[in-house]
Amino acid sequence: MNRIVKVVQELKPPLLMVLVQVAYTGNTLIAKLAISDGMSISVYSAYRHILGAAFTFLLALIFERKNRPKLTWRVLVMTFFCGLFGGSLFQNLFFTAVAFVSATYANAIFNMIPVVTFILSFLFGYEKLNLQSAAGKAKVMGTIIGVSGSMVLSFLKGVEINIWKNIHMNVMHKKENSRIGASDGRQWIGVLSGIGCCFSFSVWLIIQAKLSKEYPSHHSSTSLMNLMAAIQATLFALCVEKNWNQWKLPSAIRVLAALYSAIAVTAFVNIVTSWCVRKRGPLYASVFNPLSLVLVAVAAALLLQEKLYLGSVIGAMLIVCGLYMVLWGKSKEMKPPTDLERELRTTEVVVMSANEKSDHVSSNVVNSKSNIVTKAHKGIFGNGDHEILKTIVERN
Template identity: 55%
Template sequence: MNEVWKVVQDLKPVLLMVLVQIAYSSVNVLYKLAINDGMSIRIVTAYRLMFAVVFTFSLALIFERKSRPKLTLRVLFMSFFSGLFGASLFHNLYLEALDLVSATFATAVYNLVPAVTFILAISCGLEKLNVRNVGGKAKVLGTIIGIGGSMLLTFFKGQEINVKTFSTDLLHQNNQVVTLHTADSGHKFLGVVCGFGSCFSFALWLIIQSKMSKEYPSHHSSTALMSLMAALQATGFALYVEKDWSQWKLGSTIRIISVAYTGVVASGLVVIVIAWCVRMRGPMFVSVFNPLMLVLVAVADSLMLGENLYVGSVIGGVLIVCGLYMVLWGKGKEMEKVNQSVPSEITQEHEATEVVVMSTTINNDDSNTISNTIANCRSNIVAKVS
């Protein structure tokens, strides 16, 4: 029973991160429906973070009202940048790239997050590039395979696979369909910059979150602070950019569902889960699951939104799963090595401490007696052997 419980505890971060990607995939579907309904992407982001503030502060008051650590200026400072890079700036840059260039480009650039996070983690000393170790080789190779699979899934189509949809094409139920505008060269260049900026922003947030989880280990409270900072930033930006006040009305059902779900689940529960996983396994572990979202989005688009499924999507999905397995296997090997080295170090320190204590408590007469006893034992052993 203990072994089964240990296996469950070891698999908990993996299962939670899979659920995170399922939640993010649902957000992409809801984003499409909300934009199709004519809602501004900046206002969607603002409302999403407003709902997240209400939800996360409620959890913090319920579970961490008496146990959360002291709030310092350093924690507030980190919360500000955590909300900036992980929520308000990231969402606006990502959706701006999707609007100015294409959804294909925005999705492809987003899958560079593991590589950027790996580079930043090495630069900050959170990860070690040990290519001589088997685990290190698996992490590097798995990251490359995962990114390659995501690029193949995005850019290569191949033969179309006929999939029977379980529901109607939701995007084309309304007569009014809002399409992304065709960008000129100037707008397209800006969209490219925004796309790479969103990638760097999310990777930088994972690094900041790993620092903040150690500085302020209360996950509910830290997520609430991050959501509050991000909501203020996103709302201020939306008020500055959007001049049409009718955009702020949540008249349709799809708008209410979109902002409520993305706020409570994606910016509330999911961020809490990510913060816990970053603390337990590090930012690199979290970032390698991002390409998995492409597989889930491809399936969701095919089954729910009437999008076509191609052979390239299947091959890319298989490569993504293989890459994830290699990274997780390499990370597991490194964790085993660390766990094996820690007990030996503790034992050596314990033995050294006992020797020091014995040497300081034994007087000269006792030490002479012990030396004579050891000498007699040696002579007896030699006599028996001979």
């Protein structure tokens, strides 16, 4: 029974991160439909974070009302920047790239996040670039292969593969948003927005790693992050969107986009991601992002009648291989120490009375009036935490 529980605990992070990518896939498709229906990007982001903040505050009151840690100014500052880089700024930049360039470019540049996150994690000390070990080589090669696969999936076409020959479920309306398909003269806005969203998301993962350690209540920290993002996104939308009719939700797809993104992404995804960052680190959470490209390619071919090519299949296989290599490397680094390693990490110091003569040390250790045995055990997380266990034995 204990072995089953252990296996379940080990499988929980990867399974939850796969569900996160499924939620991202649904959000990408629904948001694409809402934007093509004429919904403003800034208003969409504002609604998403307002509703998400309300939902996560409710979860925090239910699950963490009595065991919430003390809220400090440092935590508030970190939640502000988490809301900025992981919420309002990231969402506006990403969907601006979709609008002014293309969804293909936005998804492709989005998959540079594992590389940027790996570099930032190394610079901030969350990841070790140990190329002498197999685990270190696997993480580096897996990250490179995964990103290469996402690029192949996005840009290499090849032979068309029609996997849905007899199924026609095109839900994309012919009505196009005036923001989409902008002239070539404004494409540089989308290019810079795509690069900016990549760095924004990576910075959020790094800050989230610090926040998760100082404020481990994930529901409460996520609700604070969403509150900050809601304030930022609303102020930004009020400044850039002069048409008050954009705040209305006349169609069902706009209502669905606001509700789905608030519950599935702003609430579920952020809570799970913050938990996974605390358990496995920011790099581990970022390497799952290329999976969304695979899921979007299949779902778009079915629902939006987008074509699927051989390059997409090859890219998907590379992404899976890259993910497996990174996960294998992380699992090797997180392997619990053996009994022998625990013994080697244990240091015993015997302090004897100063009035004992040195030539009778061997016989007087047992009869000493005061023996202090100190054992220093390395912390379970390997971050320098120590437990000092002192046993004082007094003999008459």
